[in-house]
Amino acid sequence: MDYQWLKTFIVAAETLNFRKASEKLMLSQPSVTVHIRLLEEQLGSKLFDRLNNRVTLSDAGKFFYIEAVRLTKDADASVSRMHAFSQGYRRNWTIAISPLMAETILPYLLRTFIERHPEVELSIRIEESEMIEQLVDNGDVHLGISALDATFKTLNQS
Incomplete structure (x- = not known):
């Protein structure tokens, strides 16, 4: 076809x-x-x-x-995905982060993460804190960063 x-x-x-x-x-x-x-x-x-x-x-x-x-x-x-692979990326992670956290800690986190994991392509989703936990639980994103405490028992807090 x-x-x-x-x-x-x-x-x-x-x-x-x-x-x-x-x-x-x-x-x-x-x-x-x-x-x-x-x-x-x-x-x-x-x-x-x-x-x-x-x-x-x-x-x-x-x-x-x-x-x-x-x-x-x-x-x-x-x-x-093939374009990303040809540029050296071997995995793709999607991160959901609240607007406040994106403004304050995201630049530092990105710099540190990229230095340690150059093979990972990151996609960033700016989402309201109330939505982030659900996105992680649904598997829509790999990681969620929010100032709110997690309420789902299956998710870890750090």
Whole structure:
């Protein structure tokens, strides 16, 4: 399945207009039509209903839209991970930190951490203290830094 066909389908599904999709994608309108036709052939389903120069998503198109978005996000994330890997990063950590802590201790923590762990790429999420514990518990972030005491029994406080 061609990545560009997926991107074309997603934009066409969001605009419900092949001309607008072609403008957003900087492709010719016939190219958009060909991408959609080839994708429909590969999937064995019509993704759009066409009536009087208007297009709407078919039931199959509505179903596949969610899949196409997931597939392209996964592909984009893989490319990002490969870029990070080629730059020497071998792991990625996401840290949630409260705005106050971000202003006060984050610069020192980052400098020290990066010196000791150059192979780790860090992503920082500034979140309100009340949300941080839930993000850690859900596994949305690897580490949470907040001035509030933890209330979940499964989390450690330092």
